[in-house]
Amino acid sequence: MTTITKRKMAYDKFTVLKSSAYPLPIENVDTDQIIPARFLKATERKGFGDNLFRDWRYNSDGSPKKDFVLNDSKYGGRILVGGKNFGSGSSREHAAWSVYDFGFRCVISSFFADIFKNNCLNVGVLPVQVSEEFSDKIFAAIEADSDTEITVDLPSQKVSLPSGESELFQINTYKKENMLNGFDDIDYLQNMMPEIDSFAAKRPF
Amino acid sequence: MSNTLFDKVWDSHVVRQIEDGPDVFFIDRHFIHEVTSPVAFLGLESRGIGVKYPERTFATADHNTPTINQHLPVKDPLSANQLETLERNAAKYGIRHWGLGDENNGIVHVVGPEHGITLPGATIVCGDSHTSTHGAFGAIAFGIGTSEVEMVLSSQCIMQPKPKKMRININGELSFGVTPKDVALFIIAKLSTSGATGYFVEYAGDVFENMSMEGRMTVCNLSIEMGARGGMIAPDETTYSYIKGRTFAPKGDDWDIALAYWETLKTDEGAVFDKEFNFDASEIEPMITYGTNPGMGIGISNNIPESKNIEGGKATYEKSLNYMGFSEGDAMKDKQIDYVFLGSCTNGRIEDFRAFASVIKGRKKAENVTAWLVPGSHIVEKQIREEGILNILEEAGFELRQPGCSACLAMNDDKVPAGKYAVSTSNRNFEGRQGPGSRTLLASPLMAAAAAVTGKVTDPRELIDNNN
Numbered sequence: 001m002t003t004i005t006k007r008k009m010a011y012d013k014f015t016v017l018k019s020s021a022y023p024l025p026i027e028n029v030d031t032d033q034i035i036p037a038r039f040l041k042a043t044e045r046k047g048f049g050d051n052l053f054r055d056w057r058y059n060s061d062g063s064p065k066k067d068f069v070l071n072d073s074k075y076g077g078r079i080l081v082g083g084k085n086f087g088s089g090s091s092r093e094h095a096a097w098s099v100y101d102f103g104f105r106c107v108i109s110s111f112f113a114d115i116f117k118n119n120c121l122n123v124g125v126l127p128v129q130v131s132e133e134f135s136d137k138i139f140a141a142i143e144a145d146s147d148t149e150i151t152v153d154l155p156s157q158k159v160s161l162p163s164g165e166s167e168l169f170q171i172n173t174y175k176k177e178n179m180l181n182g183f184d185d186i187d188y189l190q191n192m193m194p195e196i197d198s199f200a201a202k203r204p205f
Numbered sequence: 206m207s208n209t210l211f212d213k214v215w216d217s218h219v220v221r222q223i224e225d226g227p228d229v230f231f232i233d234r235h236f237i238h239e240v241t242s243p244v245a246f247l248g249l250e251s252r253g254i255g256v257k258y259p260e261r262t263f264a265t266a267d268h269n270t271p272t273i274n275q276h277l278p279v280k281d282p283l284s285a286n287q288l289e290t291l292e293r294n295a296a297k298y299g300i301r302h303w304g305l306g307d308e309n310n311g312i313v314h315v316v317g318p319e320h321g322i323t324l325p326g327a328t329i330v331c332g333d334s335h336t337s338t339h340g341a342f343g344a345i346a347f348g349i350g351t352s353e354v355e356m357v358l359s360s361q362c363i364m365q366p367k368p369k370k371m372r373i374n375i376n377g378e379l380s381f382g383v384t385p386k387d388v389a390l391f392i393i394a395k396l397s398t399s400g401a402t403g404y405f406v407e408y409a410g411d412v413f414e415n416m417s418m419e420g421r422m423t424v425c426n427l428s429i430e431m432g433a434r435g436g437m438i439a440p441d442e443t444t445y446s447y448i449k450g451r452t453f454a455p456k457g458d459d460w461d462i463a464l465a466y467w468e469t470l471k472t473d474e475g476a477v478f479d480k481e482f483n484f485d486a487s488e489i490e491p492m493i494t495y496g497t498n499p500g501m502g503i504g505i506s507n508n509i510p511e512s513k514n515i516e517g518g519k520a521t522y523e524k525s526l527n528y529m530g531f532s533e534g535d536a537m538k539d540k541q542i543d544y545v546f547l548g549s550c551t552n553g554r555i556e557d558f559r560a561f562a563s564v565i566k567g568r569k570k571a572e573n574v575t576a577w578l579v580p581g582s583h584i585v586e587k588q589i590r591e592e593g594i595l596n597i598l599e600e601a602g603f604e605l606r607q608p609g610c611s612a613c614l615a616m617n618d619d620k621v622p623a624g625k626y627a628v629s630t631s632n633r634n635f636e637g638r639q640g641p642g643s644r645t646l647l648a649s650p651l652m653a654a655a656a657a658v659t660g661k662v663t664d665p666r667e668l669i670d671n672n673n
Contacts, residue, residue, distance in 0.1 A: 027521040028398055028498050032635040037614040041269065041283035043243035043290045055637050060623070083521065085399040088432060088498070089635060090614075091334040092241065093350035114368075114402055114434055115334060115348055122352035172366065174226025184352065189360035190254065192221065192229065196362055199220045199231055200258065204463065205324060205455065 007191075009182035011124030017106055017152045020077035022069050023142045029082055030089035031116060035098045037090075048094055049101030070102075074146040081138050081150075082109040087116025096120045106152050108159065110135040121175050122184060128152055128159055134167040154179060207473035210439050211370050211405050214345045214470065218328045220362055227364040233327040235262040235357045236313045237300070239269055239287040240616070241332030245355035246294040256298040256358045263322055264295045264302040267312045268333075269616050272579050272606035275305055284617065298358075311582020311608040314338040314550035318422065319584050321451025325440035325467040330357060335550045335632060337428040340437035341421035342444055343470045345405070347435040368434050369479040371404040372472070375412040377486035382666040384560065385420030386552060386630065386649035388412060389427035390492035390502040395484070397516070398500035402432030404480065407472060412486050413438050418447040419556035426551045427632055430499035439471040491665060493537050494634050494647040497525040501634070502647065505664045509535045528636055529644050530624075537646070537662050544627035545576040545657040546639070547650055548606075549613040552630035553581030555588045557650040562597045564654035564668050570602035571660030577619055578603055579611040601658070615640045628656040 039051040057068050064071040080099065086109035087095065096119040099107060105125060110132040120127045130138070141148045141161050151160045154176065160166035171179070178184065189196070208216075221229040237245075242264070249255065256262065269284040279285040288305060295302035303309040309316060314335055317323045325343035330336060332354045339346035353363045373392060393400075406428050413421060421438050428436030445464060448454045455463040490504040503509065511533045512522045526532065531540075547553075547561050558580065570576055578598065580586040586608060589595050595605055612619040613631035615638070621627045623642025630653050634645035648656070651665035658668070 025518075025520075026524065027518050030498065030633075030635045032614075032633065032638050036637055036641070037268075037616045038641075040240050040616065041281075041287055043287055044247065045244045055641055060641060083518070085402070085432070088398055088402075089334065089429075089633060091332060091336075091348035091350055093244075093332075093352060096350070111399060111402070113399065113432060115350065119350035119352065122350060172226050174223050174364075185356055185364045186248070186252065186254075186352075186359060188364070189229070189356055189362055193257075193360060196220055196229075196231070196257075196360055200361060203231065203233060204466070205233060205327065 007181070007183045007187040010184035011182050013182040014105060014124065014126055014154055014179045016154065017078060018149050019079050020075070020147050021079035021081050021108070021142060021150050022075045022077065023139055024069055024080060024082045025139050027083040028085045028088055031087055031092050031095035032089055034087065034095040035092065040092060040094050045097055047101070048098035049103065052098040052102045078104055079106045079108060079150055079152065080104045081135070081142065082107060084109065084111045084132070086112050088113040091115045093119045093123065096123045096125055100125050108135070108138060108150070121179070124179070124182065126152065126154065126179055128169045130159060130167050130169060137161065137165060207476040209370055209472045209476045209478065210343065210407055210437060210470055211345065214326055214328065214343070215367055227366045229362050230365045231328065231362055232330050232357050233261065234322055234329045236317055236329070236331035236336070237262060237264045237291070237354060238313050238331070238333065239266050239291040241351050242294065242354055243287065243290045244351050245358055248355040249359055254359050256300065258361045259299040261361060262300045262358065263317070264291055264300050265310055265313050265316055266291055266304050268610045268614065270305050270609040271617050272577070272609050272611045272619055275607045279305070308583050311584065312550045312553060312610055314426065315553055315581030315585065318342065318418070319451070319582060321448055321454030324448065324454065324463070325444060326470050330363065334429045335426050337433070337435040338422050338426040338550055340425040340428065340435045341418060342448070343437055343440035343467065345435060345437065348429065368405040369403055370407070371401055371433070371480040372407045372409055372478045373482045373484070374410040375484045375486055376410040377412070379412060379486045379489060382491055382651060382669065383489050384649040384651055385416055385423040387489055387492045389424045390494065390499065390647060391489045392484070393427060393431045393500050394492070394502040396431045396482070396500070398430060398498040399432040401428070404433050406433045406436040408436055408438050409472070414441065417556060418443060419554045422554065423551055427499065430632060440467050491649060491652055493652060493662060495529060495531055495537055497528055497634055497636050499632065499634060499647060501525065503537065505538060505652070509533055509537065538664060540662045541626065542628050542646070542656050542661060543573065543575065543625040544621050545574055545653050546579070546612045546627055546629040546631060547653050548577065548579030548581065548611055549631035550581065550610070551632040552650050553579060553585065555585050557630060558585070558589050558594050559592070560650040561654040562594045564651055564665055565601045565603070565658050566597050568601055568658040570657055573660045574657050576603050576657050577606060577612050579606045580608050582608050612639050614638060615643070628653050628662065
């Protein structure tokens with residue numbers, strides 16, 4: 001087996017992102033909405049962005065639903081701001097892929113579902129959890145001006161609005177290093193295979 | 206030091222603790238299926254690495270499979286391609302594979318326990334959030350993403366921060382007509398769909414101690430629906446007698462050694478949880494959901510809550526009720542329904558078919574109802590035949606389909622049409638979950654059976670005798 005001693009980039013590095021954002025102030029957005037199950041039939045990671053929020057974004061005849069935020073030309077950017085408990089439900093990583101493939105690098109919410117958050121970190125989308133108060137401020141700022149640029153500064157773990165209001169967010173040191181360098185976990189694990197093998201040898205089943 | 210069941214199993218699987226980072230966490234048993242594994246195998250290929258411990262991974266086809274005419278080629282080319290890809294990858298890397306038509310095939314969370322692959326004290330993952338099912342045996346089991354599937358294939362480890370601990374105690378005796386599904390929907394309604402996010406749950410108390418393995422699996426299966434990564438129940442005699450003799454369970458001396466270890470797997474007196482809830486079994490009645498997440502459930506004799514009594518945003522609540530075509534204050538009882546789905550990793554086991562049959566026996570399927578009865582595996586299907594349940598179903602005008610995930614997530618042809626109502630024993634009532642525009646009411650197999658014969662939402666206690 002190949003021994004990997006260096007870690008390679010798995011996705012683009014994330015440092016500071018300054019961008020306008022799409023607001024989606026709905027709570028409990030589940031991964032079945034982010035990408036419905038019928039679009040999980042691919043065997044390659046291709047084209048998932050086209051079906052991001054498929055049933056909220058398109059009518060059954062394929063025409064866009066005008067009132068859905070992704071179809072509203074006044075919004076744009078690489079940040080998605082979602083309501084509380086974003087990404088609940090199915091563990092499908094396809095949800096994180098579709099968010100990434102659409103062009104988002106960051107999702108902001110006052111609360112994330114566990115698996116979705118993990119999946120985002122593994123594919124290079126930064127999940128930024130803010131307080132409900134700050135989340136409300138972000139939504140209000142975008143509502144007042146759809147071009148509002150939000151700055152997500154990973155090195156200083158800070159998200160800020162043009163008004164100067166800002167909030168710090170949490171990310172563990174290991175995952176932060178990964179995101180800053182574009183690393184994933186597989187190379188890390190490959191580099192510790194002897195340790196894993198001796199552990200495995202002692203497992204009773 | 207006093208430890209919880211969860212601590213004991215978790216801590217014994219930590220290969221390395223990363224400072225201010227996740228644990229490198231060893232996985233004993235790994236399940237894969239056709240939908241969330243292909244990209245993981247592609248990842249291995251592009252890195253030029255292989256599957257490290259193929260004997261620890263088990264493959265079954267379930268998410269995409271048709272539930273009729275399984276002997277014929279799969280019509281949908283994309284589904285067929287996923288099934289072939291799974292078979293090819295399994296063969297290439299020497300992974301055991303129970304494909305479509307194999308006598309051991311079925312829903313991953315049904316076949317794992319059936320074959321004794323699921324064991325107390327083990328760590329089990331799968332690219333499927335309902336992997337929490339296996340916690341019923343005192344295992345730590347949870348769903349993962351495809352990147353993590355690739356990690357397990359290539360190193361048998363994933364990187365996970367240790368979750369916080371929650372215990373949910375329910376003591377007392379369940380009332381007549383109240384099933385494990387009702388217990389789970391009750392808990393989720395109390396805690397909400399995100400109430401246990403960040404936690405791993407232990408279920409404790411009389412209700413779970415007196416529950417069958419099938420019932421415990423239903424409860425643990427639904428842990429994810431309140432946001433918990435997983436749920437677990439301490440193993441006991443019920444667990445051991447279920448496991449003993451199954452294909453992959455330890456045998457002979459190995460059994461004795463395993464049993465001695467399993468008997469240590471309980472939460473010590475005085476162990477501390479980050480959060481603890483206590484409920485009384487008598488509070489629980491047959492449950493049904495009215496909204497678009499599993500936390501939106503009520504006892505059958507209650508009405509849909511008014512938005513002013515609901516935590517969270519009014520807009521989200523109204524959107525949900527609007528989707529369902531319901532109004533605040535409505536009774537769920539007597540609402541007309543169109544479809545009934547019995548099956549899934551939540552309620553597709555033999556006990557669920559026995560419960561369903563107990564209600565429909567001697568009755569007829571309602572004319573207006575389309576019913577899909579889908580066993581969780583071929584072994585369940587065989588039991589249904591052998592126990593005479595099939596005759597009861599057929600006499601009442603029902604057909605039995607072939608095993609698979611089916612209408613739970615509607616990846617195959619089993620789709621509920623837009624606007625139609627389905628009483629489903631599955632796990633999610635999200636918008637469009639059972640087909641674009643479909644409206645799902647989650648309930649127990651008893652409630653599903655009652656709806657199937659009356660054509661409307663019905664309290665199953667009105668149709669069954671209380672022999673107690």
